[in-house]
Amino acid sequence: MKFVATERAKQGTGASRRLRNSGNTPGIVYGGGAEPLAIETNHNELWHALKKEAFHSSVLEMDIAGQTSKVVLRDVQFHPYKQLVLHVDFQRVDEKTKLHLNVPLHFEGADKSPAVAQDKCVVTPLVTALPVICVPSDLPEFITVDLSNLQKGSSFTLKNVKLPKGVEAHIRGTQSNPALVSIVPPADEIAAPAEGAAPAAPAKKGKK
Known part of the structure; x- marks a missing residue:
């Protein structure tokens, strides 16, 4: 599966909030021997991709400015009650690393x-x-x-x-x-008593 991302210049709580208000989702890509890279993706495209099982369990192709990297999804943070993806993490992979x-x-x-x-x-x-x-x-x-x-x-x-x-x-x-x-x-079958089982003895009454 392929998806498009853009390098994110501004970081921080305020920048992430403005990014979400504009219809994008902040994220990060790390691993693979390279420095972590702050990214952003289109929220609606990401939302629909996350509904697909393969997006969570496959090696993905991430396109940033025409450069393709192989990554896997590592973490997703959702809003507690809104249909909103707050943040997404990806990890770079290579063919030799398990x-x-x-x-x-x-x-x-x-x-x-x-x-x-x-x-x-x-x-x-x-x-x-x-x-x-x-x-x-x-x-x-x-x-x-x-x-x-x-x-x-x-x-x-x-x-x-x-x-x-x-x-x-x-x-x-x-x-x-x-x-x-x-x-x-x-x-x-569970409720039926065992075949041949003796009936339970009646309870004895106590002396007055």
Whole structure:
């Protein structure tokens, strides 16, 4: 994806406010062995770009005065209640440096799985994106997760996902193999008492 930016001469709170009032959004580009560069972008174009999933998880081409740089989106600050982007951060990338980025997960095939089609289980994704490490050329726009073999009573974790070539999951903390979906039996099955279970004994009345 491509977008156009302009070098920003004036900085500071007042300058940023005037910039927003004129229909532009202040931002910054850093990294890649070069000095940080203050930029501005057209707010409406940026707003619509931010609605696209790929803008958050792809290597972007930023055009400044006819010069193109490869960058990734790092941070966006929104107004607490207005439809307004307050500030945006981009990081320069090169082909040899590995990226740490969140890639969206696209879950497919759950409706065809035995868990859903036969046993009427409810399958719910627990995560929407996966943090990965890879070089820019290997960065996928999204990762497809095949759920067509889900079984009732089974679990589906990160180890069940086939990652694209050159892409490595980057999970922090002690949970190295987190669950990605929840597989819940039908509500009537959960509510039904266990077969053969003895009925509960009536409560004893205390002596008067």
